[in-house]
Amino acid sequence: MTAPTDTPARLASREITTGEELGSVERAGPDRVASAARRAAAAAPGWAAVPAERRAAIVERAAGLLEERTGRAQDLLVREGGAIPGKAYFEVLLAAQELRHGARLARDPGAPHPGSDDPSRKAEVTRVPLGVVGVIVPWNFPLLLGARSLGPALALGNAVLLKPDPHTPLSGGSLFAEVFAEAGLPPGVLEVVHGDAETGAAVVRAPDVAMVSFTGSTEAGREIGAACGRLLKRAVLELGGQNAFVVLDDADVEQAAGAGSWGSFLHQGQICMSARRHLVHHSIAGDYAAALARHAAALRVGDPYRSDAQIGPIVDRRQLHGIAAAVEHAVAQGARLLTGGRPDGPYYPPTVLAGVTERMDIFHTEVFGPVATVTAFTDDADAVRLANTSDHGLTAAVYTGDTARGTALGRRLRCGVTHIGDQTVVQDAALPFGGIGASGNGYGFGGQAALEAFTRWRTLTTSSPPRTYPF
Incomplete structure (x- = not known):
């Protein structure tokens, strides 16, 4: 087994069993991550203003394009990540399912919030995107675990800064960039940065990143959670399991x-x-x-x-x-x-x-x-x-x-x-998924949990005529 090539400018993808180079990507240091985050932040307002139906259609189109590339994606998952072909095949299908679930959330965000207790005050309570979501995914299910954040985050109006694992830069990063660009996602809405833990830390620290979605080890998750807490950023952490x-x-x-x-x-x-x-x-x-x-x-x-x-x-x-x-x-x-x-x-x-x-x-x-x-x-x-x-x-x-x-x-x-009546490895995009304790902070993926994770409440009230006060 050969670890990914460590060079200042490029990161090589290598087959686990032979060490053969499958391709390479540009390595992103902290400055490049910050630049990518700024591009995503600049693109986010325009993307959020796009009607939900159109955003959902682009995400669904990306799901279809991913399925059209099943053979290529499967080969990458086998060679980069060591998957058997059956696991790789179903990962592609499940990733497409996750993207489509995100599209459904954009089209049907759920029941409206109740109005104000004051009948003379009109209240508009809606869920709105956070801005830029940093997504850090591991090597074991790079397509599936990337898609379960990308689908809802993008469909609900966020821009995304995606960092795949250095073991799987092609299946976990380049492939997403390719299908979303072809699907019609505007430039800057999805930025992909490649690298190791230093790159991931830069994603977390980037001022333009409002939220971090992380799947990985408990040790790394604790550090990311602590950093997000200090920076007052939302974090969705799905960590290890015993x-x-x-x-x-x-x-x-x-x-x-x-x-x-x-x-x-x-x-x-x-x-x-x-x-x-x-x-x-x-x-x-x-x-x-x-x-x-x-x-x-x-x-x-x-x-x-x-x-x-x-x-x-x-x-x-x-x-x-x-x-x-x-x-x-x-x-x-x-x-x-x-x-x-x-x-x-x-x-x-x-x-x-x-x-x-x-x-x-x-x-x-x-x-x-x-x-x-x-x-x-x-x-x-x-x-x-x-x-x-x-x-x-x-x-x-x-x-x-x-x-x-x-x-x-x-x-x-x-x-x-x-x-x-089943075993522990079960995936369903329509159901909430998240761990507690050392396994995470208990929310963020699947069903309505994704809607709650990748948006926030915004309250706007209207008083007409304008109210007057005694002092």
Whole structure:
């Protein structure tokens, strides 16, 4: 694996598995970021004045153009990001869906706000764009996670300053610039800047940026949230997850293990929503762990661009070494390694650790890779307690044949999104999505949450004739 080329002027996109250069983009330092932000700010008022129907039509046109480029986008996601083709294909479709959802919000912003309590004062209460939205997206789902901010932000009248991850500059940045320009977005409304953490920090600091939408690690999210707080900017933060997949004693073990395998190992477990902790009723925990290990061992590991691999490469060496170290430490603390656990080149095989307890570090620390831990619980109350023993609170799932029981348990889980009869990796543009605690500040994406995140209230009152006052 080769890290992106570090040169003063250019940033190279490289295939993870071979190091082959796929293209390059201009690297943006702080001055260039500030200039791009000023251009976006200059374009924002004119764009906000465009009728909502026309803005929505441009965003929808971009969605269609993205779908027309599915083959090219899919190849970029596979080669830049290490995705398997199936994941990449659906990411393109989901990204287009996110853009169209943003267009729908512009056309139908919801019920009007109630008027003033004073019948003699006419009140106009509307939601208006914020101005310039800074969007910082990670490498694991660059199209999808970019689109879920770009769609509503642009359709609702904002300009956007987009910074993709340096691992995925083409699929996460250049492709968006291309389709939106062809769709008819006016110049300056979408500015793309490329670079590393320094570039991201410049996006956050830029005076013309009114809001930052960030998806990434909890560590980086804390820094961005603190900076936005000092600068009195709105921040939408979707961060890491130590997500619980709860398997009740009435579940079909093989079906549950299949769902758990998908939740843990899709895209090498490099998803914020991945099932990290499999909490399983003690009566079936042994059978479940064995079944999960069989599913994991059967997955094909290799180059997803040149083979039928189901598990592709880890994004870089640093991430690979971190996964390996976490597994070794868990085994040293008493976890049982059932399968996997040994890196091979840029690949880390699907790994199952059984006998994991809440006293082990891996139970509490997110391992951003294909590692599933299995922990037994005694009853529903114990399952809830274990699931809630985490600073994170992004997603959770309860696998059971008893919907009522699963729903009752799910409502007690401390997280932003819970799925009953499913696994943790579920995406729906129409539903609010956001984590709490170390997983984020709890709002910003999906459904009406996006409308609330990317606009603000504006109140205008009219008194006619003008009011008079005694002094």
